Amino acid sequence: MLMRYAVAIILLFICGPSMAKHRHKHHHRSSHHHSVAHRSHHSRHHSAVVQHSKPKVLTEEDILSQQFEAQKGNLRLPVERVVAKEIPVAKYHIQYHPVPGISINCHSGSCVRAVYDGVVSKIFSVDDNENKVVILQHGNYFTVYNGVTQTAVKTGDKITANQEIGTVAANDDGEPSLNFQIWKAGPKKAERTKLDPEVWIIKQY
Known part of the structure; x- marks a missing residue:
């Protein structure tokens, strides 16, 4: 019984950091996706501003x-x-x-x-x-x-x-x-x- 308890603690100790690391990677990917989406939106907004400010073409x-x-x-x-x-x-x-x-x-x-x-x-x-x-x-x-x-x-x-x-x-x-x-x-x-x-x-x- 004592042996099984000790093994369970060891497994928890080993798996715990791995799961935490997995959660960190998931959070990092989510943050990266949000950053890319923000840059994409900013790029579209900047493009719209540039397009709006084009000089008038003389006829x-x-x-x-x-x-x-x-x-x-x-x-x-x-x-x-x-x-x-x-x-x-x-x-x-x-x-x-x-x-x-x-x-x-x-x-x-x-x-x-x-x-x-x-x-x-x-x-x-x-x-x-x-x-x-x-x-x-x-x-x-x-x-x-x-x-x-x-x-x-x-x-x-x-x-x-x-x-x-x-x-x-x-x-x-x-x-x-x-x-x-x-x-x-x-x-x-x-x-x-x-x-x-x-x-x-x-x-x-």
Whole structure:
């Protein structure tokens, strides 16, 4: 009896530390799994933050808008202002109106040219008049040429700066005159803000 009791104590002494060691290994594996899971969650969170902070990709429209804005104060007039000897110099002037836009009186047959690269957005007539309104789009900006005849472009055409788009038509007084405007697109699709062309035209004019 005493011998069996002694053997039982020895076995308990031997097996006890082994079982404790097994429990320690299990706890270590559990802690390791928790640590890996935490790092995985942190990695996913970090990835989401990085993805959220990616810079905005500029569209072609954004780039065209920035390029057009950079031309502020440096745009040339859309007409050739060649003074003919038989026409008084007083006929060649710019009329500034209370509303944004300028009317440019010029020589008969003067060529109308695009002030900057863009796309022909629309061409239409007002009140069934033969004279046309040509609108060019430059990203979020638009240039409007009102009083054009013999148009040399069509809707959808890509235009380069100084490219001919037509000829100056006669106004209601029978004088060659072009009304020029600059618009900027607003937040809403059809919203347009009319800008003062004077601050966009190069000062030599």
